[in-house]
Amino acid sequence: MPPIGVNLTLQDRYVVVDNSILQVTLSKPEGMITGIWYNGVDNLMEILNKETDRGIQGTQFKVIMESEEQVELSFARTWDSSLSGSNIVPLSIDRRFVMLRGCSGFYIYAILEHFEQWPAFSMAEARAVFKLRKDKFHYMAMEDNRKRIMPMPDDRSPPRGKQLAYPEAVQLINPINPALKGEVDDKYQYSCNNEDNKVHGWICSDPPVGFWQITPSNEFRTGGPVKQDLTSHVGPICLAMFISTHYAGVDLEVKLKSGEQWKKVFGPVFIYLNSTYEEGDPRNILWEDAKLQMKIEQGSWPYSFPASEDFFRADRRGFVSGKLLVRDREKGDVEITAESAYVGLALPGQAGSWQRESKGYQFWTRTGPDGSFSIENICIGEYGLNAWVPGYIGDYLYDKTITITAGCNIDLGDLVYEPPRDGPTVWEMGIPDRSAREFYVPDPNPLYINKLYVNHPDRFRQYGLWERYTELYPKDDLVYTVGVSDYAKDWFYAHVNRKKEDNTYAATTWQIKFTLKQDQLAGGRLYKLRIALAAAKDSDLQVRINDAKASPPHFSTGTIGGDNSIARHGIAGLYWLFDVDVQNSWLVEGENIIFLTQARSTGPFQGVMYDYIRLEETQASDPRKKDANEYPLQPSIVFVALCRHEAT
Known part of the structure; x- marks a missing residue:
């Protein structure tokens, strides 16, 4: 039997989306996820969290697509001049929610836009936050060697916890789980490089259920592949970080000028739910399954289902390849293959400017043993090609702007990086x-x-x-x-x-x-x-x-x-x-x-x-x-x- 189709129910203050595997309730028109039903648990979300304290709220609700195959919803908010002087940022924010037939999870993405006639402002952070039930989710996983039973949020407040040098760092004085006594909890201890930030989340033991945030592409994140950011932390909190100044400072703020037109799509990211009744350690089974699902999502990128025309589908993307070599003058006029080098496309700029670039999309890969590289699924537009090579200082910048058109296949041939050197x-x-x-x-x-x-x-x-x-x-x-x-x-x-x-x-x-x-x-x-x-x-x-x-x-x-x-x-x-x-x-x-x-x-x-x-x-x-x-x-x-x- 084929999976039951997606069903949409519109209520006075809420909208419910159900595909028989899970059911999600969102507030209308705010777009806040107030409930997730899955595997017999009536709500995976923290029910004690006030609906009015959940971030940016939409003011306009719209059904973008409704069929048995897919439901896509929009929760939008648009700035206008009457909001001048308020704490509402001058952005058009369109938050999208997507559920597919037979899919054990849902997708979220956002379209942010700043119009020319709007005032200037700077944006330091944009993220999606999921706060799960603290009575259910106690085990967190983000890498094979970074997973553990976590403290309870109550442990971070006096008298159970003692703040250390800054608010994020707390020593557990009398935690609910005595095995954690004396430890330090700090959300930054679970940071991760963008290139490795692919899947992380939480596991409930009764019943065995996993809640995972999967990011199939880094193209919409800022700062490049080795820029660090948050993942999951005590709350239990699960984050999808889109823009942040963590490990960078104000250099990575999105700074929009008055008269500047800007638009960018963040996501989609996949919220994946899984469960198991197999013999063995359910935490290990759920984690391994989440990693497998992550690979499936990566293989499906770019997704074909987002309804927004602002999302670049496969037919609006191109391909670049080449080979990177290094000529270090200390070693004479010899070209060495740049193995495991980082090669990426970012908005045109100076050599190294990619790590401080926050407005455009970036596309990165690593070179093979012979220095060859290929970058797939590049959104149409103009880019600078950048590289840096472990073992050598400085940044490489290709001397021409690269224009990506739909379906293009650009072979740059051999590129030679001469790292800074004046002598032996x-x-x-x-x-x-x-x-x-x-x-x-x-x-x-x-x-x-x-x-x-x-x-x-x-x-x-x-x-x-x-x-x-x-x-x-x-x-x-x-x-x-x-x-x-x-x-x-x-x-x-x-x-x-x-x-x-x-x-x-x-x-x-x-x-x-x-x-x-x-x-x-x-x-x-x-x-x-x-x-x-x-x-x-x-x-x-x-x-x-x-x-x-x-x-x-x-x-x-x-x-x-x-x-x-x-x-x-x-x-x-x-x-x-x-x-x-x-x-x-x-x-x-x-x-x-x-x-x-x-x-x-x-x-x-x-x-x-x-x-x-x-x-x-x-x-x-x-x-x-x-x-x-x-x-x-x-x-x-x-x-x-x-x-x-x-x-x-």
Whole structure:
């Protein structure tokens, strides 16, 4: 027998959609999901949550499509000039709900539009939030090694819970589940890169039911593949994040000017419900089934069912392919395949601007062993082709704008990225992968742990690691000696401030010691220091060479960064690359010292995370050395963005 068709029932204040597998009730015209019936449970949603406290509410309801195969509903709200001065943002918001025949779940998407005649405004966050029943859902899963029984929301409030350095972080003093006593709960401990944020959710044990948020494509998310964001957390909350400044700061706000026309479709994402009565651990069975469904949804992208003409179906998309190679001049005129490189299309801009781009769609992939790549299902429009290669600093940008038309198949052939380099490497530390993961991440304070991350690859997600620096270096700061020290053991993962006895904070200065021989200084030889940062929060990184008190410093980034990755248990935020031209007169024969000072020190979360540091020779006048033409001098490129600062 074929599955029973979809049935729509319109009531005075509610609309009910039912396909015999599940039934969903939404308020009308607000569009709030007030009830989900599934597998004998009369409502999976938190019934104690007030309907008036559920986010943006629609003012116009419309049935877009109604058949046995599909029901699509619209809950919209449009801004007009009478709302000027109110707290209602100048956007047209059309929230869509879709249920299909025989489908164990439903789809949601949203169309946001700003018209030319509307005022300017900035949008820091857009998301869909599902709050489930706290008496039913206690187990959360987001990755094979990141799933566990979670605290109850009551555990986060006094006297059961104690707030720590910021509201999101709470120590469980007397939790309902005594096995969780003493642990720290913080929603940011469950953040995830966009590229990995595909399926997450919650499991109810009685009856065994899973509630999952599946994202089949990242094209509508902001910030690119390695931008982090929230998933699920105590509530029980399940999130679909579309726009956010998490791990980025105001650089990723959608900033719309007066007179600017803008429209974008977010989603669809799939809310999948599953159940099991098989023998074995139901939590594992439901999680594995959810991962399988995620692959099915990815294989179905782009969906054919959305009724809105604003959604780009398969016949309004194109294809781009090519091969990425790397030519690093230190290795001569040799082209190396860029294996596992990130290649993506984003709105046209400068090299690296994709990570701060928030208005358009982005399409990313990874290259194969031979550097080849193919990007499918690209929405029609104009794009810049970007890439970055783990193991090399900087960003690649194709020198032409790429125009995607319906059904196009563009082969770009061989593309060659020449990473920044003026001369041979004198010394280097770290791995240029836009992360501080390879550096020393300390054990957490045993009083503040999350048991999930004990003996876990993501040990950096433990609470309070920034405080360990003061414990490890109570008086004197970190000193790293090239050729002797090991950055995996001797270079702290975050350059943070030192906490003083009066609970104020002091700036810290780290040292890199290295030796130069006489012939390395002969002939007025010059050098360049390249500093790649994996993250920055309200920081001013100052560089001094062999003079700890040089005023002004030999180089300063100025105040940069708002990603808050230190407090939010990240290992990366926005990527920064700085070049420092090192004059010969600053250097001496024998031991030299680079002093790195993070000069802003009003709180514990200001600081930077280093990705990679390299000293390279930029001039070789000694004929016994390499020909200077092999490393032609280039103008120093320093990228500094001015930004406001995101509060903790």
